[in-house]
Amino acid sequence: MFLQRRHPVVFAAILLIAVLALTGCGKTQSADKGSGEKEQKSATADYPEQPITYIIPFNPGGQSDIEARRQQPYLEKDLGVKVNITYKPGGGGATGWAELVLAKPDGYTLCGFNIPHIILQPMERGNTGYKTEDIVPVAVFQATPIGLAVPKDSQFKTLDDFIKYAKDNPNKVTITGSGTYTGHHITYLQLQKLAGIKMTYVPTTGAAPAVQNLLGGHVQAMLGNSNDLVQHQDKIRVLAMASEKRFAALPNVPTFKELGYNIIESIDRGVAVPPKTPPEIIKRLEKAFLAIANNEEVKNQQIKQGFVPVSMGHDEAVKYIKTKTDEYSKLVDDLKATAGK
C-alpha cells in the first residue's frame, strides 16, 4: 500500500503538530521569569497596551460572570484595550485562583475573586494551590448578603417561629445551602450556635439545586444569596438577612441583627491580580473598576437584580480581607470545637 510506507511520516507529523500545539497552549501558562526589570518599568508607564484576560473562576451565567459581562464594555472603553473573559471553573473557584497566583504580574491577567471563598478554602482544604495573601485585590464591587428563606406556604412566618420549632424538634429541620465550609455553611453553624438549636444541613453543589430543593419541598429552609432570593421572591418567604442594614431590594425583611442574632455573612466579589504586580498597574485598574462601581446606572441595575453595590479600592480591600481572615479563623476553630462535642 502506498500509504502504509508512509507510517513514519504520519507519526512524525502527528508528533510535531501535537508538540507545536502543546507549546502554543503552554505559553500563556508559564510565568516568563526571564524578562528584565527594565522592560517591566517601561511597560508599566504605557499600561495597558495589549488585550487583558479577565478570568472568571466559575461557570458562565453565575453572579461573577454577570458582573464581569456588565463591566466588560465599560472597561474596554476606559482602558482602551480589549478585555477577554475566560472561564476556569472548578474546585469552588480554587483552580482559577491557583492559576492567577502563577500568572505573570504584568496587569494583563486579572481574575475575579470571592470572599469568603479565598479565606476559607486554604483554611479548610490544605493544598489549594494558592494562599489567601497571594490574591492581590484591585477592587471589590458587588456583594450578595446571605438570607434565610422558607417556601411561601411554610408554617414558619417569622424567624422566631422557625427557631422555636427547631428547638422543640432537634435535628428535624432540614436546611440547604451551597457547599460545605462556605459562607452558607458558616451562616448555618453560626445560627445554630447563637440560637442554641440543632438542624440538619443538606449541602448542594450550587444555588440552582438549592433553590430546587426548597421549592420542591425536599427541605424546609434554605440559606441563599440575595440575588437568588430576589429572583424567587414570589415563591419563597425570606425570614431574615445576614446583612448589617436592611437589604434594599427586600426592605420588609428584618436583619438577623435586628432580631438579636449577630450574624453578618455575605459573598463579596471583586477582581484581583497576581502577587508582585507593580503598584501603578494596580492603581490604573482600580481607577477603571471603581469608576464602574460608582456609576449610578450600574448601581441601579445591581440593586434591581438583588446585588448590593460595593465600591472598595485596593487598600481598603486588603484590610477587609485581613480582618475577615482573623474573624473566620476564630470562628472556624470555635465552631469546630463545639461541633466536636
Add this chain to the structure above:
Amino acid sequence: MAEFFLTALQNIFLPHSLLLALGGVTAGIIIGCLPGLTATMAMAVLVPFTFTMNAVNGLIMLGGIYVGAIYGGCISAILVNTPGTPSAIATTFDGFPLAKKGMAEHALVTAAFASGVGGLIGTVILLVLSPILAAVALKFGPPEYFWLAVFGLTIIATLASDSILKGLLGGALGLLLGTIGMAPLGGDVRYTFGLPELQAGIEIIVALIGFFCIPEVLLMIENRLERYKLAQVKTQKGVALKVIKELLQKPGLLLRSSLIGTFVGIVPGAGGNIAGLISYNEAVRFSKQPEKFGTGIIEGVAASEASNNAEVGGSLVPLLTLGIPGGPPAAVLLGALLLQGMRPGPELYVNFGDITYTFIFSLFISNIFMLVLGLYGARYFARLINLPVNYLAPFIVFLSVIGSYAIRNNMLDVWLMLFFGLVGYFTRKLGLHAGPIVLGMILGPIAENGYVQAVLMGRAAGSTVSLFFTRPISIVLIILSLVSALWPFFQRKRRQKEGVNTHVE
C-alpha cells in the same frame, strides 16, 4: 396570551430575526462540531453583544446557537468517533460504524432529520406544557436523582452486549475517575495526587476526547489503512430522500426518543448526554433486531440525535417557568435574561409575554434552519472522511489538543486527554468499550450527590428507607432500572431457546 402569539409571529418573520436565527444556528453548528468548544462558551461570549441589541434579538441569536451547537456535536461524532459535545456520546455508537462502512452521508442525514424532528417536538412541549412539567421537575429531589443515576448506569448492560463483566469493569473505572477532585458536597479533596488543578475534577469533554478520539487515531494509523480505503464516500444521488423515507417509517422511534429527550431535559442537571444514552438504550430494547445496534444502523443515530435536540426545549422549561437553569447553556440564558431586567418565572409570560413567545417561536425557526443546513451540508461534511489518513490523523490530533485546552484553558487537561487516549487505546484492545467508562464518570457525581443528600434528609425525617423506596417517581425509576438491567439476560435466554447463534462481534 393570544395577542402575544400574534406579536411573536410578526416578530419572528422580520428579516433581521430570521437572519439572526440563521447566523446563530450556523455559528452553533461550527462550534458544536469542534470538540472542546461548547454551546455554553459561545453563548457566554455573545452575552455582552445582546446588551446593545434589544432583548428579543439577543435571545433569538442565543437560542439559535444553542440549537445549532447541540446538533453540530454529531458531525465529529459520526466522522471521527469524537462527540463534539457530550450530548453526542450515543451518536458515536452507530454513527461512526456507519461512516466506516462508507455511509457517512446516511448517518449525517439521519442526524439532521432526527435532530430537527426532536427539536421541533421539544419546542412544542415547551410551548404547550411548561407549567405542568415544571411541577414535575420540582418533584425531582435527592432520592430521585440517585435513582435516575442508577437507571442510567443500567445502560451498561446494553452497551456491553458481548461481556457484562467488561462493561461493569469499564463502568467502575468511570465511577472512580468521577470521584477525582473536590467532593461535590463535603468539600474535601480526593485523589488529586498533590496537583491543585485536579481539585476541579476531570472535565467530561477531556475524557471524551481522550477515550473516543485518540484510540481511533492510533488504530487508524496502526493497521487499518485498507479499511479506511474502503470507507471512501462516493457521492450518491438521492441518499437524503431514501434515508428520510426510511426514518418516516419509524415514527415510534422518533417520537419516543424525542419524548425521552424532552423529559430528561426538564430535570435540572441531567443534560443531553444522559438523554441521548437513555434514548439509545430504549431504542435497542424496543427494536426487533437489537443485535444490529452498534454495527452501524441509522436507528441508533436517530435515537440519540432526536433525543438530544429535544432536550434543548426541555431544558428551557424549568428556566423560563421557575428560573432554575436545567444545564450550563440555560444558565447563560438566565444571565442574559437577568441583565435585560427580565426575571424568569410567571412574570416572564405575563409582563414580557411578547419577548418570551417570540423567543420560543424562534426556536421553531432555528430548528428548521438547522434541519435544512444539516441536510444540505451532509454531503459536504461526509467528504471530509475522504482525506488521506496522513492528513486526517494529524488534523484530528491537532483539534483534540486545542479542544481539550480550550474547555477551561488548563494545560493539565491536555496531558490528561493524551493519557486517557493511551489508556483508552489499550483498554480497547482488551475489549473495554469507552461508553461505560464515560457513563460512569457522568453519572457517578449525580448518584453521589443524590445519595448523600437523601441520607441526610432521611436521618432528619427518621427513616432513610422510606425516603429511598416510597416516593412515586423513585419507584418508577427503580422498576425501570430493574427492567433495563435484566433485559439483556432475558433476551439471551430467549434466543438460546430459539437456538439462534447470538454471538455478535
